[in-house]
Amino acid sequence: xxxxxxxxxxxxxxxxxxxxxxxxxxxxxxxxxxxxxxxxxxxxxxxxxxxxxxxxxxxxxxxxxxxxxxxxxxxxxxxxxxxxxxxxxxxxxxxxxxxxxxxxxxxxxxxxxxxxxxxxxxxxxxxxxxxxxxxxxxxxxxxxxxxxxxxxxxxxxxxxxxxxxxxxxxxxxxxxxxxxxxxxxxxxxxxxxxxxxxxxxxxxxxxxxxxxxxxxxxxxxxxxxxxxxxxxxxxxxxxxxxxxxxxxxxxxxxxxxxxxxxxxxxxxxxxxxxxxxxxxxxxxxxxxxxx
Numbered sequence: 001x002x003x004x005x006x007x008x009x010x011x012x013x014x015x016x017x018x019x020x021x022x023x024x025x026x027x028x029x030x031x032x033x034x035x036x037x038x039x040x041x042x043x044x045x046x047x048x049x050x051x052x053x054x055x056x057x058x059x060x061x062x063x064x065x066x067x068x069x070x071x072x073x074x075x076x077x078x079x080x081x082x083x084x085x086x087x088x089x090x091x092x093x094x095x096x097x098x099x100x101x102x103x104x105x106x107x108x109x110x111x112x113x114x115x116x117x118x119x120x121x122x123x124x125x126x127x128x129x130x131x132x133x134x135x136x137x138x139x140x141x142x143x144x145x146x147x148x149x150x151x152x153x154x155x156x157x158x159x160x161x162x163x164x165x166x167x168x169x170x171x172x173x174x175x176x177x178x179x180x181x182x183x184x185x186x187x188x189x190x191x192x193x194x195x196x197x198x199x200x201x202x203x204x205x206x207x208x209x210x211x212x213x214x215x216x217x218x219x220x221x222x223x224x225x226x227x228x229x230x231x232x233x234x235x236x237x238x239x240x241x242x243x244x245x246x247x248x249x250x251x252x253x254x255x256x257x258x259x260x261x262x263x264x265x266x267x268x269x270x271x272x273x274x275x276x277x278x279x280x281x282x283x284x285x286x287x288x289x290x291x
Contacts, residue, residue: 034291035257037198041283049252051075063268071257078112079169084159086176087119091146097236101243102141108247120155121148122182151182153190164197169255171200177207187218200228204242227285263290
């Protein structure tokens with residue numbers, strides 16, 4: 001997704017440019033600048049998250065062209081996290097473990113981080129919109145109930161769009177326990193939709209979802225292409241460990257942004273390097289569709 005940063009200009013008194021001289025005094029107008037946003041994770045040689053980097057430490061490879069970030073948010077910046085949780089009928093036994101892991105995740109995030117709770121079966125439901133109020137979010141999680149079929153791809157596509165509307169650092173955590181059997185979207189369309197958004201997607205699969213090869217491969221592709229991670233848990237008790245690793249990732253992430261060359265929608269690859277640090281490993285989205 002191309003993020004559009006909006007700048008408000010107030011035309012009062014003498015206009016700044018001759019083209020707006022005909023506007024009446026006090027007119028409010030908008031200028032939109034298209035930016036490509038890159039959520040970035042940096043790991044040292046031991047696989048530990050590298051913190052404390054600054055804007056000048058990063059270099060972006062935009063389809064082979066070297067660029068410096070024009071906008072930068074450090075790992076200390078607050079983030080918006082969407083939780084997309086499976087509450088289909090197959091979740092009866094794992095629901096208690098999922099609630100426990102989600103509540104622990106809330107405790108591991110920072111006070112300024114905002115969380116929204118989305119759940120899906122054959123439909124998508126918004127249980128709690130983005131908020132830093134942990135009591136409100138926790139109440140939504142505790143009220144989870146299981147039942148219904150699985151429309152994972154439809155829910156993933158719609159939730160990605162909702163999370164992408166947030167400003168600053170953001171991410172989506174997707175937990176599923178079953179194979180998709182109710183979506184209008186296909187596997188390929190689900191991948192395409194996820195790649196178009198500028199948010200990392202973290203997927204956690206267990207139960208029947210692990211026995212469907214196409215599904216696990218799709219979740220891995222979505223995570224890899226967006227700069228997230230894919231987890232497989234064999235038993236409900238392991239959900240907590242996967243969620244804890246995701247929280248460590250999110251609180252160590254950086255956000256970079258740059259203005260791309262126009263390109264009529266072509267796909268361009270992306271990579272990020274850290275200047276003077278050859279030993280580090282950087283993970284980010286694989287590319288974007290040029291504006």
